[in-house]
Amino acid sequence: MTTQATTAVSKFSSMRWVRWANLAFMLYLLLVAVSMVSSGFKWSVGEQAKTLFEFASHPVAGLMIGLIATALIQSSSTVTSIIVGLVAGGLPVETAIPMVMGANIGTTLTNTLVSLGHARCKDEFRRAFASATVHDFFNLLAVAIFLPLEMMFGLLGKLSSWLVSPFLSAGDMSMKGMDFMKPLTQPAVNLVKGPLEAFGNMGGVALIFIGIALIFVAITIMGKLMRNLMVGRARDILKSAIGRGPLHGIASGTAVTILVQSSSTTTSLMVPLVGTGVLKVRDVYPFTLGANIGTCITALLAATAVSGDNAVFALQIALVHLCFNVLATVLIYGVPFLREIPLKCAFYLSDLATKNKAAVAGYLGLVFLAIPGSILAFTA
Secondary structure (H helix, E strand, C coil), rough: HHHHHHHHHHHHHHHHHHHHHHHHHHHHHHHHHHHHHHHHHHHHHHHHHHHHHHCCCCCCHHHHHHHHHHHHCCCCCHHHHHHHHHHHHHCCCHHHHHHHHHHHHHHHHHHHHHHHHCCCCCCHHHHHHHHHHHHHHHHHHHHHHHHHHHHHHHHHHHHHHHHHHHHCCCCCCCCCCHHHHHHHHHHHHHHHHHHHHHHHHHHHHHHHHHHHHHHHHHCCCHHHHHHHHHHHHHHHHHHHHCCCCHHHHHHHHHHHHHHHHHHHHHHHHHHHHCCCCCCCHEEEEEEEHHHHHHHHHHHHHHCCCCCCCCCHHHHHHHHEEEEEEHHHHHHHHHHHHHHHHHHHHHHHHHHHHHHHHHHHHHHHHHHHHHHHHHHHHCCC
């Protein structure tokens, strides 16, 4: 028995090492994929970047693009990583900022869908749906506050520009001294890029799509590996987080989301616990806000893959995502009147949905399909 136990422990230990090695490879793949998107964008568009993104030049249109893209892909980490790559390729930061805000709204669809699993029991569904939609309403309120501020004063643009200023070389907008990732990622990019050069500018488009596909694969597998490796630690943090005050809840939500690499996973994990009555909506509210902050780590990692003159802008848009979520948490949760708005909206909608399930379809269709689609059609 002792020999069998030793063999089992040894096998488990070796499996963990294999998973850590796979995780490191997936992180490298993510960095390569972001470089591919950046290179492909520069290659296929070049000086016509501004023309290509005229449809997103209006902030509200950019917001809707980010929302729809994230709702379809079901991963704000993927969308923000793609945005980092596009900014590195020449997409203006001002155009990308509303897209990042839209990604924050789009990612809330996942836990709302998870709450539908409790639809058979009215009491469970009321609690679960409220727990899910408090995340929705918080992010909607955050955009309602910060998008106008960005449009009028350039708040997030200026703050993120100030944060990246230490990385700037004297007198120019480059980070040539920080090109430490290029020697690691460029050989892999060139390997894929070589055969595509025969297709001219269309090769650049193909490189973008390959990069996007690899970003999706890398982040999906990273999430699964992190959940396998960190499930025990994440669960321990989760258990100790609830009921120890809002600051601890926010910090724990951030930590768990960094561990599992997915805010959708973190917030969806809360829904059944609230639905079954183990936790209350108010208990998980701060934890949800921490998940918003924790998900920013992926875009920051992606920004390290970028080199060249636009590297500083790639880092800037990643910092915009972080600043937006931190400022929204401080302002909305810090002001008692604002703090209650997402809760009241979530409780009202959950009561409505309990009485009539059509309200759920109406809400999802309106927020994630009808309004974004109409705005995009109008601006086009």
